[in-house]
Amino acid sequence: MEEPGPLEKPISSPVNFDGKPHPLPNGPTITWKQIDPNTFERTSVLDGKVLNTRHLVISDSGRTLTEETKTNYPNGKSGTLKVVYERASGEPSGGLVGTWRFKSRQADTPTEVKYERARKMPKRSRMRLAQATTMLDGKPVLSSGGRSIPNIMAFAKVINDRTRETTMIREGHLFSRTIATVSADGKTLTITTTNLERKDAPPSIVVYEKR
Secondary structure: OEEOOOOOOOOOEEOOOOOOEEEOOOOOEEEEEEEEOOEEEEEEEEOOEEEEEEEEEEOOOOOEEEEEEEEEOOOOOEEEEEEEEEEEEOOHHHOOOOEEEEEEEEEOOOOOOOOOEOOOOOOOOEEEEOOEEEEOEEEEEEOOOOOOOOOEEEEEEEEEOOEEEEEEEEOOEEEEEEEEEEOOOOOEEEEEEEEOOOOOOOOEEEEEEOO
């Protein structure tokens, strides 16, 4: 069994319910356990520290999957995210095997996003995006860092005074485009992400309030 990513060239990681840690290409190790026929647990560890623990529970009908993830943040705090999926393919008796379609999401800790000017260049518009420090000139920059997905490149550019666009590419395949727009009053940030590989997928829209 494998757990594939959402990309056209995904990073697939083997799922072995042996309770042993298995390394991922981007640094962490993952450990899978099967608690009972419908309950599973996945733990991700980096440098001896637990990054997150995911509990997956399949309903008795086999048509709903509830995933609850507890994430430990660098500041010592933790947060829990609950996501519910509906089975889109695969037999109800097939356990985790199949395709699961997103249904709902609930988090106990608000998600935060931070943009800052890169150090040593205080007079130029240079932004830190995830693990990549990217010039807003539309030129590709390779993501790096312990948790970065290998071979991911980011292209960032300015649309206008309040809008930035970032396009992500991996191994020659465009897979997402994100538009970040600050409201006229500067109090909210709207981030709209479009899946460039799945034309039928609706865009993801997240609105943040400025702290």
